[in-house]
Amino acid sequence: MPLTGQALVTGGAGFIGSHLCESLLRKRFRVVCLDNLSTGRRENIAHLTDDPGFVFVEGDVAEPEPLWSTGPVDLVFHLASPASPVAYLKAPLETLRAGSRGTEHALEVARRWGARFVLASTSEVYGDPAEHPQRESYWGHVNPVGERSVYDEAKRYAEALTMAYRRSHGVDTGIARIFNTFGPRMRADDGRIIPNFVRQALTGEAMTVYGSGLQTRTLCYVDDLVEGLLALALGGASGPVNLGGTEERTVLELATEIARAAGGTATVPPVEHRTLPQDDPGRRRPDLTLARDLLAWQPRTSLADGLALTVAWFRERTAGAAPATARPGEPVAR
Numbered sequence: 111m112p113l114t115g116q117a118l119v120t121g122g123a124g125f126i127g128s129h130l131c132e133s134l135l136r137k138r139f140r141v142v143c144l145d146n147l148s149t150g151r152r153e154n155i156a157h158l159t160d161d162p163g164f165v166f167v168e169g170d171v172a173e174p175e176p177l178w179s180t181g182p183v184d185l186v187f188h189l190a191s192p193a194s195p196v197a198y199l200k201a202p203l204e205t206l207r208a209g210s211r212g213t214e215h216a217l218e219v220a221r222r223w224g225a226r227f228v229l230a231s232t233s234e235v236y237g238d239p240a241e242h243p244q245r246e247s248y249w250g251h252v253n254p255v256g257e258r259s260v261y262d263e264a265k266r267y268a269e270a271l272t273m274a275y276r277r278s279h280g281v282d283t284g285i286a287r288i289f290n291t292f293g294p295r296m297r298a299d300d301g302r303i304i305p306n307f308v309r310q311a312l313t314g315e316a317m318t319v320y321g322s323g324l325q326t327r328t329l330c331y332v333d334d335l336v337e338g339l340l341a342l343a344l345g346g347a348s349g350p351v352n353l354g355g356t357e358e359r360t361v362l363e364l365a366t367e368i369a370r371a372a373g374g375t376a377t378v379p380p381v382e383h384r385t386l387p388q389d390d391p392g393r394r395r396p397d398l399t400l401a402r403d404l405l406a407w408q409p410r411t412s413l414a415d416g417l418a419l420t421v422a423w424f425r426e427r428t429a430g431a432a433p434a435t436a437r438p439g440e441p442v443a444r
């Protein structure tokens with residue numbers, strides 16, 4: 111079968127990036143995966159390295175050099191950035207650079223080769239939202255000087271830069287605002303809610319609930335998210351367009367559902383309340399009307415099915431090895 115085209119995926123050795131590389135290879139793209147392995151892992155892409163269509167380049171997207179050596183490409187996906195609050199609070203300057211210089215370098219690659227560019231933006235651009243659910247027309251409620259601003263403002267700048275390249279240089283761009291996504295290959299120690307709760311459920315530790323646990327999130331299974339990113343890349347929409355789940359839950363509800371998915375029988379699992387991180391959004395759910403209208407996309411995996419698949423993956427992988435729970439502001443182990 112002939113190749114469909116060539117794609118560059120920055121952050122391709124990370125959780126979402128590795129699933130995206132895999133899908134692109136299945137669609138017969140040649141894939142260049144650029145990653146500095148700061149939060150990503152070689153083992154996420156180990157099964158792809160024998161594929162003649164896959165090339166891994168270890169490098170920092172904030173440094174221009176590694177990107178110029180990628181050769182001609184038709185698609186550029188820019189995912190390289192710390193993504194978990196634990197990771198970006200530990201690396202604030204690197205996070206700002208990945209969103210600013212890194213985005214500029216990835217956009218330059220797209221401009222140079224006439225490629226379509228897709229930015230992995232985030233629901234964090236809405237901050238602690240005053241509107242619910244969040245539509246793309248909402249400008250957000252972000253604390254520009256709080257701890258989380260290194261991530262939120264880097265992504266807001268990345269969106270602005272993407273639109274400026276589109277307007278000033280005619281680069282064909284699309285912006286995806288990704289809401290909380292989960293699934294296999296999340297790091298057990300990355301500090302986000304799903305790996306923390308799944309690990310705690312499997313080891314019988316108390317679930318670490320930050321604040322009251324009444325804050326909400328709406329989770330999307332990674333396979334669905336990747337389909338949304340591909341629909342955006344292969345279509346012509348500029349966005350921004352929300353990509354995320356439909357089943358909104360409080361953190362406490364998630365604790366219960368994950369405990370059950372892990373085989374727990376208690377009506378309410380043991381929880382340990384901890385301090386709520388600064389500017390932690392109180393509620394979050396995407397309005398997916400645009401994604402449906404522009405991309406004909408909607409998530410297909412139920413929360414229950416996604417949790418079952420994720421718990422099974424963690425169970426298999428982490429048997430016998432249980433790293434300590436990471437919290438925002440604490441180091442992430444490599």
Ligand code: NAD
Pocket residue numbers: 120121122123124125126127144145146147148149150151169170171172188189190191192193194208212230231232233287288289290291292
């Ligand atoms: P991840 O940490 O698993 O992946 C990020 C990848 O980027 C890692 O492999 C890391 O090593 C790499 N990276 C970081 N800085 C880099 C740099 N300077 N140069 C090269 N590589 C670098 O996280 P993820 O959840 O897979 O997130 C991927 C993207 O999706 C990120 O841009 C994130 O902001 C965005 N996103 C994710 C979610 C989510 O819920 N998972 C939600 C919103 C947005």
Ligand code: UDP
Pocket residue numbers: 194195290301302303304306307318319320321323325327361386387390391
């Ligand atoms: N959270 C929690 N316990 C944990 C990890 C996270 O209560 O062990 C909460 C966190 O405070 C937030 C929600 O779960 O309200 C989602 O956090 P996560 O770090 O996964 O992503 P965020 O949506 O904050 O970027």
